[in-house]
Amino acid sequence: AVQDKTEKSDQVSITGQPHGVEVARRQVRDLLPLALAFDLQIPSAPESGSPEIRELMQKHGVMVAFRLRPRKMIVSCIVRGSQRQEQNVQQCVRELSQRLVGTSSVTVSVSIDVAPQHHQAMIGRGSFNVK
Numbered sequence: 001a002v003q004d005k006t007e008k009s010d011q012v013s014i015t016g017q018p019h020g021v022e023v024a025r026r027q028v029r030d031l032l033p034l035a036l037a038f039d040l041q042i043p044s045a046p047e048s049g050s051p052e053i054r055e056l057m058q059k060h061g062v063m064v065a066f067r068l069r070p071r072k073m074i075v076s077c078i079v080r081g082s083q084r085q086e087q088n089v090q091q092c093v094r095e096l097s098q099r100l101v102g103t104s105s106v107t108v109s110v111s112i113d114v115a116p117q118h119h120q121a122m123i124g125r126g127s128f129n130v131k
Contacts, residue, residue: 030084036093036108037078040101044068045075056095060088064096 014024045066046053057064062081069076077096081089094104 030082032083033080034083034086034089034110035078035080036089036110037076038093038097038106038108039069039074039076040097040106041073042075042100043073046100052099053096056092056099060092061085062089062092064092 012028014021014028016024045068048065053064056062060081062079062085065078065080067076067078068074077093077100079089079092079096081092093106093108097106098104
């Protein structure tokens with residue numbers, strides 16, 4: 001089968017001395033996206049472009065988005081950054097939830113993309129790794 005030259009790949013190859021390859025691998029991983037999401041029971045979604053939200057985004061160097069789920073009266077909040085910005089993403093979540101609902105203690109979720117060829121290794125023998 002001929003592979004289309006325009007087909008995108010999510011793989012990166014790093015070649016060099018062992019220490020240099022490990023340093024480069026860490027640097028690449030630091031650039032991977034990180035998005036923490038949490039739901040709030042508030043009647044309407046704040047404006048992402050409001051001065052207060054823009055200030056938080058600038059302060060922490062992250063992106064903030066809201067999605068209203070009107071049937072459940074829930075607003076999903078997503079804070080995006082990179083792995084390198086993990087502390088900033090977490091701090092922005094705390095400050096955002098404190099401002100919107102008066103508490104910095106919220107349950108967050110994160111999605112991690114795992115290539116199909118790695119699914120079995122992630123699940124483990126007898127689904128040992130899945131709880």
